[in-house]
Amino acid sequence: MIKKLIQHGNSAALVIDKPIMELLNISFDTPFEVTTDGRNLILSPQTVGNEEIDIMKSLEKINQKYSNALRRLGE
Template identity: 45%
Template sequence: MVKRLTKHGNSLALVIDRGVLDLLEIDADTPLSMTTDGKCLIVTPVRDPERQKQFRAALEEGHRKYGKMLKRLAD
């Protein structure tokens, strides 16, 4: 999908199609984080910190339980 920036006052805006918004489950009230790797603009929705905390806890638990087995499988 190729997009063009549109003039919005003294700034430029990127219009995101409804299908993409629905797919990412974002709307006008969703905070977005913008970063770059020096060549690309990366826009990601900012997710609930409590949900992130729960995810990290589950990831650590999985690593604690299965980390050694997964390492052996990778070797």
């Protein structure tokens, strides 16, 4: 699919067709992460809540590995 940028004020916008939005399960308020590899623009829907889950998993691993040392430091 070939798309062209459209002017949106002083910026450029890319219109995403509704079937693609439905396929990706995104909406108008979905946050996106925009990155590049130096040649390509990479637009990825940001999954809300994964950061908190990742942090909790990391904390659980840390507690399992260093629970004794952390307990002694807390005394």
